[in-house]
Amino acid sequence: MKLLIADGDAEQTDALKRRLISSALLFDDVVQARNASEIQRAFLQGTPEVMLLFTGRQATCNFEVFKYIQTTFCVLIVISDDPWDAVEAIKLKAIDFFLKPYEMEDLDYAIEKAVALASVRYHEVTEESIDKPLAGDIIVVWDKDRILPIDVGDIVKIKSSGAYSDIYLENDKHYVSAKNLGVFEEILKQRNFVRIHHSCLVNLGHIKYYNPGVKAYVTLSDSKIEYVSKRKKKDLLKFFNAD
Numbered sequence: 001m002k003l004l005i006a007d008g009d010a011e012q013t014d015a016l017k018r019r020l021i022s023s024a025l026l027f028d029d030v031v032q033a034r035n036a037s038e039i040q041r042a043f044l045q046g047t048p049e050v051m052l053l054f055t056g057r058q059a060t061c062n063f064e065v066f067k068y069i070q071t072t073f074c075v076l077i078v079i080s081d082d083p084w085d086a087v088e089a090i091k092l093k094a095i096d097f098f099l100k101p102y103e104m105e106d107l108d109y110a111i112e113k114a115v116a117l118a119s120v121r122y123h124e125v126t127e128e129s130i131d132k133p134l135a136g137d138i139i140v141v142w143d144k145d146r147i148l149p150i151d152v153g154d155i156v157k158i159k160s161s162g163a164y165s166d167i168y169l170e171n172d173k174h175y176v177s178a179k180n181l182g183v184f185e186e187i188l189k190q191r192n193f194v195r196i197h198h199s200c201l202v203n204l205g206h207i208k209y210y211n212p213g214v215k216a217y218v219t220l221s222d223s224k225i226e227y228v229s230k231r232k233k234k235d236l237l238k239f240f241n242a243d
């Protein structure tokens with residue numbers, strides 16, 4: 001796994017490298033980029049799975065570089081001395097933002113989380129196995145370092161989380177997949193799943209109640225409610241043969 005540290009401070013980067021070496025987080029490659037040109041060059045040599053961007057008022061690395069690189073397949077953490085940079089971090093879907101000064105233990109945890117998320121994305125099962133359910137209506141996702149078979153009937157709902165999907169099961173278990181919601185909608189469209197708004201796909205077998213009205217919603221078997229958008233009401237009602 002490749003880590004890119006975008007930081008003009010060589011001493012700070014070296015200290016962080018030493019800390020990573022002494023931890024259980026093993027990266028195959030740790031690269032420093034001191035400015036926008038070096039960041040672009042690092043991406044051209046292979047998109048890093050995790051990127052730490054140290055930016056701020058006097059930093060040599062800033063958000064302008066993201067006009068020229070694609071971070072879809074990179075988990076981003078932003079560290080800055082400017083609180084307004086949090087807005088840009090959110091726009092880029094960074095998983096964490098730290099305002100200087102920060103606690104190293106908090107950054108350690110953020111990096112662990114980024115590694116786990118990157119592992120889900122890059123160690124997802126092959127396209128052939130996820131593009132269609134396996135025998136017995138089983139789909140598979142990665143749970144940390146294990147391949148986990150999931151019975152389609154146990155899925156209550158799947159919700160979009162940016163480029164990822166959160167899979168919720170009837171036993172209150174929750175897993176993250178690197179596949180987006182559109183992929184699961186296509187996989188499960190013949191298995192009684194319907195999209196009730198732009199970021200939620202529900203299993204019709206787990207709907208307990210449907211409450212119509214201006215703010216229509218369904219109550220699911222996990223006792224949670226999910227709102228039904230105006231555009232999706234007709235799609236949902238078709239499954240119930242309702243008007």
